[in-house]
Amino acid sequence: MTAGFKIAQFADLHFGEAEDTLWGPLQDVNSTRVMERVLAWESPKLVVYSGDQVTGENINSNATAYWGRLLQPCVSTDTPWATVFGNHDDRSVSGGTRIDLLTFDKSFNLSLSQFGPSDVHGLTNYYLLLYSNDKATIPLWVIYFLDSGGGTYPELVYPDQITWFNKTASDITHTYGPIPALAFFHIPRFASLILPSPTSPPSLFSQSRCSFCG
Secondary structure, rough: OOOOOOEEOOOOOOOOOOOOOOOHHHHHHHHHOOOOOOOOHHHOEEEEEOOOOOOOOOOOOHHHHHHHHHHHHHHHHOOEEOOOOOOOOOOOOOOOOHHHHHHHHHHHEEEEOOOOOOOOOOOOEEEEEEOOOOOOOOOOEEEEEOOOOOOOEEOOOOHHHHHHHHHHHHHHHHHOOOOOEEEEEEOOOOHHHHOOOOOOOOOOEOOOOOOOOO
């Protein structure tokens, strides 16, 4: 990324997992402690929650309550975030659909999460443009987010998502010229098996390789 701009990725937090046990709530406490320390030590300009923020199938009451708890480290440090869904987030027995969770997420002023196009499969298909400062007119990076399904959705990136991605990337290139890009999604695609080694410059981030996918 650009000098001085740092992204922290929090993946597979699984808040609410085994909430009726002793270890489940303790896991949430420990995860919160880790996030607080990462934010204190690294001071990122952006946090990406890259899927399975909660274990929906284990939650017996309000999934948004857990969602609010996992966002607190960002809220308390005034750190913006963006969200993409995983395969456990929207399985809550009390509701907690993707729409419910994303609507709740977006109710926070620091949230940069977005609803993707309504005519494309999945919900969190969107992008963010990264500028060097408030007055810049040409973005330095583009960050893509793809809903890779799971939960109440098939674990699949659909052809219409690829079409949206290709058209969006083409439109951005036409408007601004070639721009470096990152893509965040939860479930790794088969293509990630043939990506370069983790020592290569990062371009794709996913569940299986939470650091460098190629």
